[in-house]
Amino acid sequence: MADVKKVERPLSPHLQVYRPQLTSISSILVRITGIALLGLSALVVAWFLAAATSETAFAAMDGFLRSWFGNLIMLGGVWAFVYHMLGRLRHLLWDFGYCVDVPTSEKMAIGMLGLSTLVTLIVALV
Numbered sequence: 001m002a003d004v005k006k007v008e009r010p011l012s013p014h015l016q017v018y019r020p021q022l023t024s025i026s027s028i029l030v031r032i033t034g035i036a037l038l039g040l041s042a043l044v045v046a047w048f049l050a051a052a053t054s055e056t057a058f059a060a061m062d063g064f065l066r067s068w069f070g071n072l073i074m075l076g077g078v079w080a081f082v083y084h085m086l087g088r089l090r091h092l093l094w095d096f097g098y099c100v101d102v103p104t105s106e107k108m109a110i111g112m113l114g115l116s117t118l119v120t121l122i123v124a125l126v
Contacts, residue, residue, distance in 0.1 A: 023102075026109035030087030033080040040077040078123050083116040 043065075050061035064070050090108050093099050099108060 021102075021106075022109045023105045026087065026090075026112060030084055030091075033084040033087070036080045037077065037084060040073070040080070043073070075120065075124055079116055079120040082119045083112060086112045086116055 047058075047061050047065060050057040065074065090099075090112065094105075099105060
């Protein structure tokens with residue numbers, strides 16, 4: 001049998017070979033915001049459970065959610081909700097075959113960041 005020289009190659013693309021695009025980062029961020037919203041929903045459920053349990057438990061949980069840190073978490077939750085919603089709408093457009101070309105997809109990714117930030121600021125000010 002002939003000697004076959006084995007070439008060492010990576011099994012999958014890595015950051016030295018693959019440069020993440022704006023659309024892939026945006027899609028990953030949609031998934032991250034979905035997971036963050038799951039954690040935030042657990043916090044809201046804990047608030048409801050505290051309300052159903054006792055006055056002291058509710059006061060403690062409500063005090064936490066009304067603190068500056070709780071407000072920051074809720075503000076981040078609003079941003080995550082809006083961004084995730086826009087990401088789902090973008091994927092729905094893609095499923096119908098619209099806006100799938102690269103320049104439009106990149107503009108949509110930038111627009112998602114800007115619009116979700118704008119809506120969050122409006123919610124925070126109102």
